[in-house]
Amino acid sequence: MIGKQLIRLSNRVYRLLKGTGVPLPTKQFREARLKSAGRGQWGEAKTALLTEISEGRSSGTSRLFNRKLLDRIEELGRKSPASPMTIALFGDGPQLQGQTGKTDHAEDISSDDFTDSQREALRQGRNNLVVLLMGAPGTGKTRVVSRLIRDYVNAGETTLLCCYTKSAVNHAVSRLDDNTRSSIFFRAGTFGSLIMEDDLPAFDNVVVDEAGMAHIAYILFLSGLATRRILLVGDPMQLGPIKALDHDPSPWLQKNIFQHQSGTDNLSELYAWQEKHTDSSVLLREQFDIPERIFSVINHFCYGNRLTCRSGGRGLISIIDTSELAPELIGSRRSPVNGVHGELVMSTLHDLLSKQSVTADAIGVITPFRAQSHHLKQLAASRDLPDAIEFGTIHTWQGRLKSAIVLDLTVSGVDHQFQVLSDSNQAMGLMNAALSRCRTHQGIEGRLIVIGNLEHMNTCYANGAITRVLNRLVSNADSVTRPSGEITAGSGLNKDDTQRYAQLTDTLVQDFNSRYRELSAALAGDNLPEEARIEALIWSGYDLIPRLIRLCNRLKRSNQPDWFNVSEDNMETLEQPVAALELSSLSENVRFSPGRISHFRAVISDLYMAIYESTMVRSATGRNQNPVEPVFDPDALSGDSYGRIRVWLKDLRNYYEHDTSKWEEWQRQNNKTQRDLFFQQSVGKPAPEKPQDYSSLNYLQATLFALKEVIAYLDTVRNKLKGNS
Structure with a gap:
């Protein structure tokens, strides 16, 4: 007790003398305090608090809290026995x-x-x-x-x-x-x-x-x-x-x-x-409130797909990409303001309210930066928007839920990074917290609207956690708007700048094919690509396949069953490509790991269920029959037509799943012919004599090729169905 009183007395004397302008040996005093704090129980905690008090840039209130916390820990150290x-x-x-x-x-x-x-x-x-x-x-x-x-x-x-x-x-x-x-x-x-x-x-x-x-x-x-x-x-x-x-x-x-x-x-x-x-x-x-599509992104990045979604809604995702506008930031380097994004947020809020799909108290606006949050709140007040709309940084949103969340990422037009977005843990925590504020509630589908300069994000934070989350949101989005004209007060968004679900899918297919060509060429050469790029392509492919299946099924005639009768369980499997991701490691140490064959087998089985098994028609005798055209391609056996992947998946699955020793010679030969065609196209050589003859790199190449072929098949079927409707 006496020691503590002496330290407090010395602190008061030091502050009193410093306040009168008396020159004091600040460095020596701090060193003495740190040495004193480091003694006894919880010395590391006390030293850390003293360091933050003396060196931190926190507010005076925060320093007061830290001083009080230091006192409390010193009191705790004198308790005997401890709690x-x-x-x-x-x-x-x-x-x-x-x-x-x-x-x-x-x-x-x-x-x-x-x-x-x-x-x-x-x-x-x-x-x-x-x-x-x-x-x-x-x-x-x-x-x-x-x-x-x-x-x-x-x-x-x-x-x-x-x-x-x-x-x-x-x-x-x-x-x-x-x-x-x-x-x-x-x-x-x-x-x-x-x-x-x-x-x-x-x-x-x-x-x-x-x-x-x-x-x-x-x-x-x-x-x-x-x-x-x-x-x-x-x-x-x-x-x-x-x-x-x-x-x-x-x-x-x-x-x-x-x-x-x-x-x-x-x-x-x-x-x-x-x-x-x-x-x-x-x-x-088990998760109950976050819309399924939004939660699938969170579950993938933040929880390793360990959680189960029991939410009643799929959710709506909209992206406003300001890349063409290239907004400039103003304000401080630590907490900037984006005026263009501010106008886009106001336009978005006006649209939400005018459609009367949600009430003002069910809308929240989140940004990583305090200055931008303050700017948005002032802007909303000046436009007479309802006070019930809530604004804040993500740290102020813990525990609060909304049916519509507008996430303004703010950053654009600078050559430096912001730590909240560049640090993987901080960025992932921020996106997790922001996305999880969006809930399906009382029959109102949860809606997420993200405003960001995607070109800037992909350039300045290339392959970072923040861009991986954003790109998956784009892959799952219902619409992407890319405003190109001048954004002024009350100007709103041009509908011609928006790609809806079907149009966006066309763009996503083109983007996937472009990235596939780059990565497949790199995998065949000596300079292997970054694993993050491979994982991103896998996720894009597995996000695209359910999109294309849903678009094909929308084109069915009335009273007709779905073209692709994919169960929700199988659809969820496609949205969680665990086996494909296991093959994405390029380390030489795992090239011949025992799991590579089972992972490839699982990939083939999932894709087979999605575009082959789901299309078969049960006859009156109980036997499976081929579907009608264009789902069925009569020229597929040639290996040159769009439906070839259905044949390849069937024969690959039969080979990797079944005991081939019981086959007739003609069955074995026909199967080998189709497998050779597949592997010749995907890895540049015939099918392996034994599954273990090929490395995980070969099976990765084959997996990416299979994804590309399935996407091309579904896209062709969709276009043929549109032509027939």
């Missing part, structure tokens, strides 16, 4: 798996409509000392937390709910029932308000929502408040802790608790850790 939750999270030992004993009066959930993963979260939340509850938006984290808090309060256990932002606190509290909200055993607050409060009491339970946004120094403080259990809730793949320094700070201020516990910020390694620690962590795996 079991603190030891479990930050000490060495098995306490993370500790049990508290079941909370009394917890309601039975066996008859409630909870998923299996939600039930496991409730079980751990009632029994464990520490629970790390992870889940994407829309997986039911808030529902689980609300039930647990109600259980705690009903049992007479004091419970603290804390979130990073005030809006998130309000949202979380609004989901509780009246009795819980008004109970003397319940309290809620932001991290900042709790840190600033002197004489804060301990609580039986501490529930930390948005735990992924809190650096671990915050969690260290909060863990010391819990006496029975701590529940850490969040999405590790959304926005991480906000950094105040330009350089990378200490892990105590950079990492969240999920990264700290797992020892990684890598997606695959994080999930591998969770699967090994299911006794103290839960991943909610």
Whole structure:
């Protein structure tokens, strides 16, 4: 206590003398403070906070918070013994798996409509000392937390709910029932308000929502408040802790608790850790609200396709590409303003409201930059747009949901990068958080509208996380608008600048073919392309095939079955090309890995189901019959006609899936003829004598060729059907 008072006294004397203009040895004083802070328990955390206070560019309020947090951690270091939750999270030992004993009066959930993963979260939340509850938006984290808090309060256990932002606190509290909200055993607050409060009491339970946004120094403080259990809730793949320094700070201020516990910020390694620690962590795996097409993009990039979509709507995606306008930025280098994008946002809002498809309170506008958000809000007020439309940066949107989200990426016309878009983790977290704000709600289809200079993004952030997400959104879009004329106040968008679903598909087919030619030539040469380009082409192909199938089926006659009777399960398989992506590695170390043959077999099987099995007509005798033209191509056996890929897929599947030793010689010879044609076209040599004779590079070439052929086949069928209609 005396040491702490002396440090406070020296700080006050230092500030007093500095304020009077007395020259002081600043560097030496800071070094002495850092050395003092580094002593004792939690020295690294205290040193990190002192460094941020002295060197950071954060506001005065933030520095005050950090000073208070430093005081709280110093107080925590003097506690003996430390809280079991603190030891479990930050000490060495098995306490993370500790049990508290079941909370009394917890309601039975066996008859409630909870998923299996939600039930496991409730079980751990009632029994464990520490629970790390992870889940994407829309997986039911808030529902689980609300039930647990109600259980705690009903049992007479004091419970603290804390979130990073005030809006998130309000949202979380609004989901509780009246009795819980008004109970003397319940309290809620932001991290900042709790840190600033002197004489804060301990609580039986501490529930930390948005735990992924809190650096671990915050969690260290909060863990010391819990006496029975701590529940850490969040999405590790959304926005991480906000950094105040330009350089990378200490892990105590950079990492969240999920990264700290797992020892990684890598997606695959994080999930591998969770699967090994299911006794103290839960991943909610079912998503209910985000529209299917939007969620498929999030699930791919952020969750490794580990989650299941149960949303009732597919969603609408619109892109406004400002490449031809090439807008210039104004304002500061750190937080710019894009006036042209501002006008496009206003035009978009006007269109949404005029169509009366959504109400003003169901619309949200998100941008990565505070200055642009402020500009948009002022612009909307000057145009008399409804106050109910919400504007903000993504950090202000945690927990809030809208039927229509307008995402303004802002950046354009500069030769430097913005870290929020160039850093893979930050960019992916930003896009995940922004896209997941869009929900299908009360029968209103969720709609996402992205405004960005795609040419600038693909040039300045080439092969970056942000461009990979954007390009997949374009592949799934209903429309792309490329305004070319001058954008002024109230000018609106020219309908002639918009490509609708069918027109856009034509453009996407052309783009795929162009990229395929480049990559196939590179794969056949010595200078192999970047794996990211191959993965992007695979995703484009697998996004195109369902688009073309749907367009073909739209051209059926009334009372006629679909031309391609692809089940939703098979369509989802096409939209998650796991096997094809497994072949995209160009490392020589995996060229002859055992899995390459099974991956190629899976690719062929999926494509066969999509364009062959789905078209067969069942006869009265129960035998499959060929479909009618143009789905069936009578000239396909020649190897030169558009339908050749159907023949090749059938014979490839028969060879890789069946026991060929039982075939007649004529069957074997016919099959070999078609396989030779396929491999000669795709890799420049006949089919392998044995499947293991070809490397993963050969099978990758064959996979990309098969995708190209399927797309060409479907596009030809579509055009022939249009000609017949």
